[in-house]
Amino acid sequence: MNEQFHPSDLSDTAPPYELIAISECLHPTMRPPSHDWAYMAAAHLIGSPANIAIASILEETGKLAGADRAWMFEYDADFLHFRNTEEWVRGDVPSHVTDLQQTPVTMIGWLHQWLVTGKAVMINDVANLPRPARALQAEMLRQNDKSVLCVPVFHDCVLRACIGFDATGTKRRWPVDEIHQLARCAKLIGIARYGRAQVDGRRDVVAGNALNGAEPLVHLHMPGRTRGVPLAAIVGLRSAKDYTQIWLKDEAAVLDLRPLSFWIGLLPKSNFLRIHRTAVINISHVTELERHAGPTRQAWTVRLRRFEQPWAVSRPYRQELRSRLGI
Structure with missing residues (x-):
């Protein structure tokens, strides 16, 4: 059946049904995964628990983007601390997923100020970051980062986490199309990771901390x-x-x-x-x-x-x- 119909074109002569082959659009030779990262991410999130799916998403997107690391950090319930949760590394690139745990957000404050407004941050040259990013720059240099891409993860209009890529071999820029692709993955991760039950659980942690007198602190960097x-x-x-x-x-x-x-x-x-x-x-x-x-x-x-x-x-x-x- 060669003729295609649009809903607005339906008439008495339109066929009662049509058969459309979907195998072609799903076949990797017809539509490479790099064209639709969100579809790949959704397939992982539907088929696996969130933490396993996120690890798979980071690995696949990291490889497709030519990154040396792909990672995720998330904010704690008080939103004043963050921790590394997932990481994929290429070849013999060192892993740092266990390094930053319960770290004050003030350490990444220069980056956080942009993430919280919904902006992705592409750091083309870590070595030349401005002075207010000094603490963040020191950590990135320790991890041998040359360039870094950071994409915020929101749920219910609240910044929950960040995913991104590192380049450790040479400096590079990621294409805007790939940044948009990763942002769509971030949207799906936010839905899967921070649904109603998980959000309520995080609020319970906040309430528990308050009851136990564990009021979260923000750290001042004084002379x-x-x-x-x-x-x-x-x-x-x-x-x-x-x-x-x-x-x-x-x-x-x-x-x-x-x-x-x-x-x-x-x-x-x-x-x-x-x-x-x-x-x-x-x-x-x-x-x-x-x-x-x-x-x-x-x-x-x-x-x-x-x-x-x-x-x-x-x-x-x-x-x-x-x-x-x-x-």
Whole structure:
């Protein structure tokens, strides 16, 4: 039957049924797997438990992309730590899957700030990363990485994990088409790995930690030392050029040796809100919102618990602040 019909073309002369051979479109000689990574990923995820399927997906995509490593790390329930979970390596390339376990997200903060916005990050030259990526760069150089591709894994609009490739032999760029293919695999992995039951289980871990007094800490990189503080202890943050001043609820401001953009990507949106190009506050510490009518425009400020000096709220962030305060 040579003539093809589109649903909009159906008429009294259309045949009651048609036979279409599907074996040709599935045969590898007709449609190589490199053309449809998502189909391959779905086949693994349907036929195997998620962890086994993910390992197979990393191996196949890593080989197809010419990578030296393919890997996955995922965030813990508190979303302040991450751990390596799966890895495939080519030939005699060293494995590092056991190295980063319960590692503070601050170590990959430069990378995390882009992943959390839904962007893939292709690092063409690890050796020339910017200064805010220094901690991440040191780890990548330790693993002999020349180039790295990172693709976020989301579920229910929340960043859960990241998958990606390493090139350890020479520097390289992965084609945009392959990045899009890997992103579709990431979408399927997110559905399979972080379904309702798994997400509820992660929430149970958070609740259990709170009941046991194990409040997660975020680590400040201060001059001469590193210090862990609970998120709830952070009242506000202000940009200090390449650094950040961080106000803590029981003491004066401390200096963190990373830019405000690092913290904007790290801090959970449920607790923290940007109110100015140079300032972020912990919404739970707001005690008062003031709106002052000036000669040309209205000025907004917020007062934070324990601090007399008000913080300015610029116009682009006012509507979100009102919404978060319920006014």
